[in-house]
Amino acid sequence: MEVIELKNADRTLPQRVKEFGGIDLLACYQCGTCSSDCPVGTEFFFRIRRIMRKAALGLSEQVLPAKDIWCCTTCFTCFDRCPQDAKPTDVILALRRVAAREGYTPQASRNTSANITKFGHAVPSLEEIEKKREAMGLPARPPTAATYPEAIREIQLIVKKRGIAEIIRFNWEKMELEG
Amino acid sequence: MTSYALYLGCIGPLRYPDIENSIRLTFKELGIELVDMEGATCCPAPGAGFKNFDELAALTVSARNISIAEELGLDVMTFCGGCQGSLNWANKLLQSDPERKSRVNEILSEMGREYRGTAKVKHLVEVVYEDIGVDRIKKIANDRLEGFKVAVHYGCHVLRPYRVEELDDPEKPHMLDDLVKAWGAESLEFPEKHTCCGAGGGLFANDRDLSLSIMRKKMVQIKELEADMLIDICPFCHMQFDLGQMQLREKGEDFSTPVFYYNQVLALLMGFDRNKVAFIENTPRDDVIRRILATERA
Ligand code: SF4
Numbered sequence: 001m002e003v004i005e006l007k008n009a010d011r012t013l014p015q016r017v018k019e020f021g022g023i024d025l026l027a028c029y030q031c032g033t034c035s036s037d038c039p040v041g042t043e044f045f046f047r048i049r050r051i052m053r054k055a056a057l058g059l060s061e062q063v064l065p066a067k068d069i070w071c072c073t074t075c076f077t078c079f080d081r082c083p084q085d086a087k088p089t090d091v092i093l094a095l096r097r098v099a100a101r102e103g104y105t106p107q108a109s110r111n112t113s114a115n116i117t118k119f120g121h122a123v124p125s126l127e128e129i130e131k132k133r134e135a136m137g138l139p140a141r142p143p144t145a146a147t148y149p150e151a152i153r154e155i156q157l158i159v160k161k162r163g164i165a166e167i168i169r170f171n172w173e174k175m176e177l178e179g
Numbered sequence: 180m181t182s183y184a185l186y187l188g189c190i191g192p193l194r195y196p197d198i199e200n201s202i203r204l205t206f207k208e209l210g211i212e213l214v215d216m217e218g219a220t221c222c223p224a225p226g227a228g229f230k231n232f233d234e235l236a237a238l239t240v241s242a243r244n245i246s247i248a249e250e251l252g253l254d255v256m257t258f259c260g261g262c263q264g265s266l267n268w269a270n271k272l273l274q275s276d277p278e279r280k281s282r283v284n285e286i287l288s289e290m291g292r293e294y295r296g297t298a299k300v301k302h303l304v305e306v307v308y309e310d311i312g313v314d315r316i317k318k319i320a321n322d323r324l325e326g327f328k329v330a331v332h333y334g335c336h337v338l339r340p341y342r343v344e345e346l347d348d349p350e351k352p353h354m355l356d357d358l359v360k361a362w363g364a365e366s367l368e369f370p371e372k373h374t375c376c377g378a379g380g381g382l383f384a385n386d387r388d389l390s391l392s393i394m395r396k397k398m399v400q401i402k403e404l405e406a407d408m409l410i411d412i413c414p415f416c417h418m419q420f421d422l423g424q425m426q427l428r429e430k431g432e433d434f435s436t437p438v439f440y441y442n443q444v445l446a447l448l449m450g451f452d453r454n455k456v457a458f459i460e461n462t463p464r465d466d467v468i469r470r471i472l473a474t475e476r477a
Pocket residue numbers: 027028029030031032033034035048049052078081082083084085086087088
C-alpha cells in the first residue's frame with residue numbers, strides 16, 4: 001500500500017484551487033457519487049473523487065503534472081449530482097489553471113487558445129469549407145471574426161490584458177506557440 | 180415577428196456550414212428572423228481554450244459576444260451546446276456579480292464596448308420548442324417518419340449545469356424527444372442515452388483514443404437498436420459522431436449510423452434541397468436521406 005507523507009504536502013494547493021475558481025473543494029466528503037457517474041472514469045483510470053481528495057490534501061506533485069485533470073470532458077454530471085455541492089468540474093478547471101501556471105499544459109489545449117488568439121475562432125477557416133459555403137449561397141466566410149479582423153484585434157487585447165499569451169507561451173512576433 | 184441574434188460559434192460555420200444553412204432556411208420559412216452578430220468570435224468553449232487558463236478572460240470574451248446582441252436589442256440564439264454553456268454561464272454570472280461585471284467592462288471599454296446584461300441566451304432547442312412548437316412541427320412532418328428509429332443526443336451543456344441552463348430535466352429531458360416524435364418517428368431509449376459524447380473539455384484533441392472510446396460505448400447501443408439515425412443539437416457533438424465513426428471504421432470497426440443536426444432533417448421534410456442542408460459528412464447518409472425523401476410520395 002502506498003503511504004502518503006502529509007508532512008511533504010503542498011499546503012498552498014487548496015487555497016490556490018479556491019482562488020482559481022474551485023471555491024467549494026473542501027465541501028467534498030468523499031462519497032464517490034461523482035466518480036460513479038463520470039463518463040471518463042468508465043473508460044480510463046480517472047477518478048474525480050480521488051482528484052478532489054488529493055487536491056484537498058495538497059498532493060500537488062501527483063495532481064498537477066498528471067494528464068488526468070485534462071481528461072475531464074466538463075460534462076457537469078458530477079457538478080449537478082454532488083450531494084455536497086463541491087462543484088468538482090470547477091475544481092478541475094481550477095486545477096488546470098494552477099497546473100498551467102506551473103508549465104503543465106497539454107499541447108492541444110495550448111493550440112486551441114493559440115487559434116482563438118490568431119483567428120478569433122477555435123479552428124481556422126478552410127478553403128475547402130469556404131467553397132462549400134459558397135455553393136450553398138452563404139458567404140465564403142461567416143460574418144464573424146473570420147470576416148472582421150478588428151474582432152481578432154479585440155480578442156488579442158483581452159489575451160494581453162489577462163496574460164494568456166505568457167501562460168500558453170505564445171510568441172506575438174511569430175504569431176505562433178513557442179515549442 | 181420573433182427575432183434573435185444568431186450566434187454562430189466556430190464548428191458550425193467553419194466545419195459544418197450545412198448545419199448553419201439548415202437553421203437559416205428552416206427558421207426563415209417558419210417566420211423567425213435571425214440577425215447576424217457581426218464580429219462575433221469563439222464563445223470561448225466551456226472546457227477548452229481560455230477557460231482552462233483564466234476565468235476572467237473567458238468571461239470577457241463571452242461578454243463581448245453578448246454585447247453585440249445587446250446592441251441589436253435582441254436575445255441571443257446559440258445552436259451549439261458548448262456555445263450555450265459558455266455564453267449562458269457568463270451571462271448569468273455577470274448579471275448576478277457586479278464586481279466581475281465591472282472588471283469585464285473595464286477591459287471592454289478599451290474597445291468601445293459595454294456589456295449590460297440585458298439579453299437572454301437561448302439554445303435553438305428552446306426556440307424550436309417554445310416559439311415554433313411541437314404542433315407546428317407535427318403539421319409539417321405529417322407523420323412521414325413513422326417507422327424510423329431515432330437516437331437523440333442532447334449534449335451536456337444544453338442541460339448542465341442545471342442551475343445555469345434551467346431548461347429541461349438533465350436526468351430525464353424530453354424536449355428533443357418530443358421534437359423527434361413530432362416527425363412521427365420513434366425516439367429510442369437506451370442506457371447510455373444521456374451520456375456525454377466524449378468530445379468536450381478539450382478531450383477531443385487532448386486524447387483522441389480516450390475521447391473515441393467514450394463515444395464508442397454509446398454507439399454500440401445505438402447500433403444494437405438498429406437506429407436509422409442519430410439526431411443531435413450541437414455541431415461539436417455532431418463532429419464527434421460523424422467524424423468519430425469514420426475514425427472507428429478506419430480501425431476496422433463497423434459503425435455507420437447516419438448523423439444529423441435536428442434542423443437538417445426538418446429542412447428535408449420541409450422540402451429543401453439536400454445539397455443546401457445536409458451534404459457535409461464523413462459517415463454516409465445517402466440511404467437514409469433517400470428514404471426520408473421517399474416518404475413524400477407515400
Ligand atoms: S460527489 Fe461531491 S462529495 Fe461526493 S466525492 Fe464527489 S465531490 Fe466529493
